Amino acid sequence: DGGITQSPKYLFRKEGQNVTLSCEQNLNHDAMYWYRQDPGQGLRLIYYSQIVNDFQKGDIAEGYSVSREKKESFPLTVTSAQKNPTAFYLCASSPPHGVGETQYFGPGTRLLVL
Amino acid sequence: SQQGEEDPQALSIQEGENATMNCSYKTSINNLQWYRQNSGRGLVHLILIRSNEREKHSGRLRVTLDTSKKSSSLLITASRAADTASYFCATDATGNTGKLIFGQGTTLQVKP
Numbered sequence: 190d191g192g193i194t195q196s197p198k199y200l201f202r203k204e205g206q207n208v209t210l211s212c213e214q215n216l217n218h219d220a221m222y223w224y225r226q227d228p229g230q231g232l233r234l235i236y237y238s239q240i241v242n243d244f245q246k247g248d249i250a251e252g253y254s255v256s257r258e259k260k261e262s263f264p265l266t267v268t269s270a271q272k273n274p275t276a277f278y279l280c281a282s283s284p285p286h287g288v289g290e291t292q293y294f295g296p297g298t299r300l301l302v303l
Numbered sequence: 304s305q306q307g308e309e310d311p312q313a314l315s316i317q318e319g320e321n322a323t324m325n326c327s328y329k330t331s332i333n334n335l336q337w338y339r340q341n342s343g344r345g346l347v348h349l350i351l352i353r354s355n356e357r358e359k360h361s362g363r364l365r366v367t368l369d370t371s372k373k374s375s376s377l378l379i380t381a382s383r384a385a386d387t388a389s390y391f392c393a394t395d396a397t398g399n400t401g402k403l404i405f406g407q408g409t410t411l412q413v414k415p
Contacts, residue, residue: 234402277343281346
């Protein structure tokens with residue numbers, strides 16, 4: 190059963206804490222993406238990676254970090270520098286040679302601040 | 304950077320009616336895509352139309368693209384209550400390799 194998974198579904202962050210959101214795909218996709226969605230808004234790109242061990246900043250990368258050590262995995266860390274982290278976070282991937290092509294989305298992680 | 308803007312922001316119709324939503328964008332594109340999002344869920348790809356195409360169909364969906372006006376429309380015919388969702392356009396801008404830019408979305412409510 191192929192797909193893209195995100196965990197956890199809900200995540201609570203305390204003041205000054207770093208938290209990591211997981212994104213895994215078994216679709217053999219080269220490219221992976223992280224988006225942030227605020228209520229009633231569209232998606233904004235945080236980071237993306239077109240190949241293992243390489244990633245680029247999106248439009249709102251400040252306060253976030255990523256790694257791409259494996260093709261299947263693209264974890265996102267929300268650092269304490271991100272002052273307004275409450276949002277819905279979506280991970281996506283796209284197939285080989287799929288730059289700018291269809292993206293496949295995970296179910297999302299909702300991050301809340303305690 | 305906001306590429307796509309959608310209109311209307313919200314749309315409420317009766318089951319069986321057609322729903323039309325529009326997307327405008329600012330720069331040249333390679334393709335334009337439409338996605339659907341049910342409340343609190345991930346996005347699902349609906350249809351992709353390339354810059355050299357003018358119209359595309361998929362089941363009850365019809366997408367048009369007018370590159371001279373930098374606009375696209377999504378028509379859902381014979382709507383069903385299950386079509387209730389938010390719909391987003393996303394553009395792959397020329398030279399912007401690797402990134403899609405999403406619009407703010409249109410929230411569609413189909414009343415049974």
